[in-house]
Amino acid sequence: MPASxxxxxxxxxxxxxxxxxxxxxxxxxxxxxxxxxxxxxxSVRVPGANAFITIANVSxxxxxxxxxxxxxxxxxxxxxxxxxxxxxxxxxxxxxARPEIVSVAHxxxxxxxxxxxxxxxxxxMHHYGKFLSAxxxxxxxxVGLVRTVDRGNELAAALGKGPVVLLRAHxxxxxxxxxxxxxxxxxxxxxxxxxxHLALLHGEPKYLTAEELKVYNEDQRFPMRGWEYxxxxxxxxx
Amino acid sequence: MANIxxxxxxxxxxxxxxxxxxxxxxxxxxxxxxxxxxxxSLRIPGTDAFLTIAGVSPGCATVNRLIMxxxxxxxxxxxxxxxxxxPIHARILRARPDVSSICHxxxxxxxxxxxxxxxxxxxxxxxxxxxxxxxxxxxxxxxxxxxxxxxALAATLKDSAAVLLRAHxxxxxxxxxxxxxxxxxxxxxxxxxxxxxxxxxxxxxxxxxxxxxFSGDPAFPARPWEYYLSRIRDRYSS
Numbered sequence: 341m342p343a344s345x346x347x348x349x350x351x352x353x354x355x356x357x358x359x360x361x362x363x364x365x366x367x368x369x370x371x372x373x374x375x376x377x378x379x380x381x382x383s384v385r386v387p388g389a390n391a392f393i394t395i396a397n398v399s400x401x402x403x404x405x406x407x408x409x410x411x412x413x414x415x416x417x418x419x420x421x422x423x424x425x426x427x428x429x430x431x432x433x434x435x436x437a438r439p440e441i442v443s444v445a446h447x448x449x450x451x452x453x454x455x456x457x458x459x460x461x462x463x464x465m466h467h468y469g470k471f472l473s474a475x476x477x478x479x480x481x482x483v484g485l486v487r488t489v490d491r492g493n494e495l496a497a498a499l500g501k502g503p504v505v506l507l508r509a510h511x512x513x514x515x516x517x518x519x520x521x522x523x524x525x526x527x528x529x530x531x532x533x534x535x536x537h538l539a540l541l542h543g544e545p546k547y548l549t550a551e552e553l554k555v556y557n558e559d560q561r562f563p564m565r566g567w568e569y570x571x572x573x574x575x576x577x578x
Numbered sequence: 579m580a581n582i583x584x585x586x587x588x589x590x591x592x593x594x595x596x597x598x599x600x601x602x603x604x605x606x607x608x609x610x611x612x613x614x615x616x617x618x619s620l621r622i623p624g625t626d627a628f629l630t631i632a633g634v635s636p637g638c639a640t641v642n643r644l645i646m647x648x649x650x651x652x653x654x655x656x657x658x659x660x661x662x663x664x665p666i667h668a669r670i671l672r673a674r675p676d677v678s679s680i681c682h683x684x685x686x687x688x689x690x691x692x693x694x695x696x697x698x699x700x701x702x703x704x705x706x707x708x709x710x711x712x713x714x715x716x717x718x719x720x721x722x723x724x725x726x727x728x729x730a731l732a733a734t735l736k737d738s739a740a741v742l743l744r745a746h747x748x749x750x751x752x753x754x755x756x757x758x759x760x761x762x763x764x765x766x767x768x769x770x771x772x773x774x775x776x777x778x779x780x781x782x783x784x785x786x787x788x789x790x791x792f793s794g795d796p797a798f799p800a801r802p803w804e805y806y807l808s809r810i811r812d813r814y815s816s
Contacts, residue, residue, distance in 0.1 A: 464745070465689075465693045465745055466684075466689050466693075466745045466746065467719075467721075467745055467746055468684070531613075531686070534686070535686055535689055535690060538686070538690050538773060539690055539693055539694060541773075541777060542694050542695075542696065542773075542776060543694070543695070545693035545694060546693045546694075546744065546745075547693070548719060548745050549719075551719075552719030552720075552745070553719075555719040555720040556719060556720060556721065558720075559662070559720055559721040559723055560662045560721060560723065565614050565615065565633065565634065565635050566614040566635075568614075568634070568635065568638060569613070569614035569635035569637060569638055570614070572635075572637065572638050573637070576813075578608075578637075578813075
């Protein structure tokens with residue numbers, strides 16, 4: 341794969357139109373669903389290249405086509421708007437460490453943040469958390485924005501092979517093999533956080549065990565229904 | 579009951595029932611009970627067949643995205659994408675001839691009480707259709723994607739109006755679709771109310787006698803249906 345340069349399609353090429361449209365829709369979904377605020381970003385890997393597209397220092401809810409940026413996995417500018425997000429290493433370092441990952445979302449979701457500073461783990465008490473392990477996502481303890489490659493690598497190491505890492509006093513990073521899967525996981529993670537919060541006020545809830553999560557994962561995978569539903573809410577503004 | 583009595587999926591006889599089913603789905607979405615998942619079913623009067631939504635979120639349901647199945651899950655008409663958890667409907671409708679309609683949701687309030695010890699016990703007359711200990715809880719992990727699981731769920735429900743599914747949600751039944759929808763909304767209302775009350779200490783729960791007194795008073799089931807319909811009217815005007 342080319343590290344960068346002439347073999348990578350242009351950000352506004354017809355080839356990348358569907359993917360960039362999807363990325364913008366995904367940003368607006370996270371905003372509409374109350375997961376992101378003025379901060380947060382989603383990225384998508386450019387197929388077959390060591391490059392990714394993310395939003396160029398703009399709030400997810402304000403993203404437009406002319407505010408997308410393409411960078412390579414070293415953070416070099418390739419195309420699009422010229423202002424990389426402060427925390428571009430979240431994306432580049434995770435893409436480097438995890439070749440199967442196609443999309444990464446970073447949010448300051450209140451439900452991830454609350455569990456990032458509690459001694460209680462965000463363990464699945466509902467099958468919406470079936471993509472997590474029974475003991476919940478790991479927490480990256482580092483302080484400071486993830487704006488250097490060193491911090492990005494530490495974050496990727498904390499994520500390990502998992503789908504989610506919480507960032508202490510900061511938020512989360514959620515990964516997936518498609519933009520749709522990342523949106524499904526990010527919204528589900530926020531729901532699970534809210535529901536765990538409600539349940540824990542009553543005492544310890546009955547969590548799902550590793551074996552029970554396996555049963556759910558052997559059933560139907562989350563179908564594409566979530567994406568259609570979130571798009572419908574976005575379009576109808578409901 | 580023989581399948582010979584079942585009207586064709588496209589017959590004018592089913593037109594009103596289909597619209598009512600779609601209305602019920604949008605009501606649950608509008609009232610914040612369902613998200614991208616969940617489904618509602620409606621028995622075709624006098625037959626062993628039912629209508630439900632075909633692999634679509636309740637909030638995106640249309641009359642073109644309904645499916646007709648018999649109580650063994652055989653396809654009888656409509657869109658071909660049966661919901662994964664069709665046995666919830668088929669097996670409860672089989673076990674309960676008095677039931678015409680079933681709602682299955684991932685309501686956060688049902689999900690919450692499904693993993694707590696206390697039970698979703700009535701503290702308000704809206705819960706007069708529930709037992710004093712609250713609805714039974716189906717404890718097993720896994721989506722209700724098989725006839726065996728559907729039968730186990732129906733056995734847990736027994737002659738109740740509602741059953742909670744641990745780490746999953748609820749199934750609420752009614753003698754009419756209007757009743758099933760109203761009860762589903764009331765189960766969520768009771769869940770929220772009880773959650774808030776318990777935060778203050780032990781509330782004054784209702785006794786069986788007190789529930790019977792409320793049940794003996796006259797009810798006006800048509801009123802909330804008209805109200806809920808009025809709140810989704812804008813969905814059909816565009």
